[in-house]
Amino acid sequence: MKVVITGGTGFLGLRLARAILKRGELSGASGALEPVDQMVLFDAVTPAERPEGLDDRVEIVSGDISDRALVTSLISGESLSVFHFASVVSSGAEQDFDLAMKVNLDGGINVLEAARAAPGLPRVVFTSSFAVFGGSALPDTVTDATKITPMTTYGMTKVVNELLLNDYTRKDFLDGRGARLPTVIIRPGKPNKAASGFASGVFREPLSGIDFDLPVKNETRMAVSGYRTIVEGILALHEAESDAVGDDRSVNLPSITLTVAEMIEGLKRVAGDRPLGQINSALDPTIQAICDGWPGRGQSPRADALGLPADKGLDSIIRAYIEDYADAKRRPAAADQVITW
């Protein structure tokens, strides 16, 4: 089978690609396991060098996801699965509404239309986000049943894609599944402009011996998950039986809720006698306000029922990062360092 990952050279896209290559097979449209013999990583830019760990099944293609013809040519073939990660991120979408509409909305429709045009019912896994939740009526704890009223353009385009995914699936155009991601930690590489970036930076920078300016208060709470768990969750959602997903195709992925104080305690606990950069308070009212608008706690009963994995706690998340990146001899590949869309 052929696997297409949009946003495929971003941090999560590459990790997913490597996990699929290692696994070697995925459930095809019929439900039977099929060998993955072709993979396309589609992204906005071509990485300066070919990322590590990709064998000759993998083709890297760069281009504009709002180009319907290009997307249709890539998302095609007899036996196909699609992971649609490509997206303008939260701060980018706030800064450039029209770009977000073009990439996230037109791009999303292009992916769905291409999968619709392909033979059979390709599985399409869409990465949504806890950023769909927002607004003055938002409860502190969000569940799969919480009304979705995003207060960012990023979140709005994510939930529109969720709704389209539902309808394309209901119409038997494709077999869509949506994974609503909490804040994913610990992202390697350079800081990005996401308002949630501190939730990775507060670990990553001190572990690299670099001082970190913390833009939010210690009592700020976030629903987070480790990247290993996220990638396994996305794969498990792809593998789930379609009927088990039900008519509302997007689920909250499991998350754990941590205060910033708990993050810092965990860092010190796991780091042991490693030298750590200092964490300095440098409140940024804009980032604080954005974080205060996010749900503090997420429940994921539907993902739990589907058997999607959950983090057992913070310590294993930090240990995984140390193993994968902080202690790794190699520098993270260039493409790991930024979110490219």
Next chain:
Amino acid sequence: MKVVITGGTGFLGLRLARAILKRGELSGASGALEPVDQMVLFDAVTPAERPEGLDDRVEIVSGDISDRALVTSLISGESLSVFHFASVVSSGAEQDFDLAMKVNLDGGINVLEAARAAPGLPRVVFTSSFAVFGGSALPDTVTDATKITPMTTYGMTKVVNELLLNDYTRKDFLDGRGARLPTVIIRPGKPNKAASGFASGVFREPLSGIDFDLPVKNETRMAVSGYRTIVEGILALHEAESDAVGDDRSVNLPSITLTVAEMIEGLKRVAGDRPLGQINSALDPTIQAICDGWPGRGQSPRADALGLPADKGLDSIIRAYIEDYADAKRRPAAADQVITW
């Protein structure tokens, strides 16, 4: 000020147009009342004859709402309000997904983009629908806080427009408000193909002396509202102060819940000694299944708080229909008879 009504020669569009012309003024973007000196009724087809009750302030324009340039040329000007009614209806959208995407989604974005491009913050009132509610997890009673998971393409496109309206408003591109309509009764003219059509037909046909084949069971429940109340509600939502609407811009309009048996009792009660056509049971499992998927009861706390009007009961709805249509000497104008999109 200039008022543009898309779907303006449809049943509700025309009733709204006449109500605005009679009122003579609406709140402008600044909140101050301004005289309505220009009105455009935009629709997919030109009515065979000019509908009654429209004075020379009114221009009727026909065209394709997916034509961005045309929509932009109509929705323009210094002082502007827009009522966006144009839509492929429920059964039409199920039959032609691509047309629904073009008219309801592309068309909706065209309206929003045109209003965004106009000076100031035009008020844009969008008519959404209780058809946004659906799915296996739907509670029996829907409120403003119910999670929206439509199971029709029509409902999906409506909620996407609601979400876009929220974001265009949040970004200060325009001042949007959405009215989520229950089933509107009693529609005059010929039966249309809407699955909810029986809720008008069960009154209209017998009152015209015509036998009526009832496609659903007597215990079927529907959330309904009379068209006079709906038009007044849409106007009241336009007039509401923007801050009072809040960050989630669409509200459930008030409705009353009736079983089909209660509809028939009410008809007999109000009709008195008028001759009535017979109502015959002619179960249509498809229509029954669609109706069973709709919410049986709607609550509208936010519309109530905004002071939007509610029906006092069924009898006044039936009396209004008799006054407006059944007893009216004139036949309803041609354009009243069908939903044109």
